[in-house]
Amino acid sequence: FQAACQALGARQKFTRPHCPWTNGKVERFNRTMQTEWAYRKVFTSNAQRARALAPWLDFYNTGRRHTALDGQPPISRLSPRS
Template structure:
């Protein structure tokens, strides 16, 4: 997705969703997104969550780049690109993007890229743990993703 900071400078978000649970696994906020950013974001997720069987994406240049395709193959996953001009093939992503735009981006003025990163990450956590989703029986995708303070292990 594209948006701008208050000074008119563009930034993009790389939104990574779990197709089954609808959990937003990560949102990367950068001035520019390229194949290296995609690989870095997916590497972080694969370390934490394991390698999925498929990676579904649109046909943006950062996703169809040879480096990304080769890397996905090397880690043992497969690509599942949607047909060009067929956004309904990843409707859950389009729905997420619309919610993010309506609930967050259209109502915020970001004075810096860092501020955008912090506010967007806070919204992502709310989206995953508090916001009800009709496709999930009006439950949030990952209510257990954030452990309440009183239930966290104590570090000595």
């Protein structure tokens, strides 16, 4: 993970321990993931549910409109590398 962050020029940030209110973005993502993926349909096995995760994450990041981004998906916030 550290090597990937370094290669991307990304910096890892941590929230303060025992302060969930400082972690609103992740808490909101977890809520969305529960309602739109985990509990949207009945999965008959953990393997079936695990297979459904990657396509949902791809949709969430590249196709799903986000109100906080003026109706754009998160991928729209990334700049192509020069």
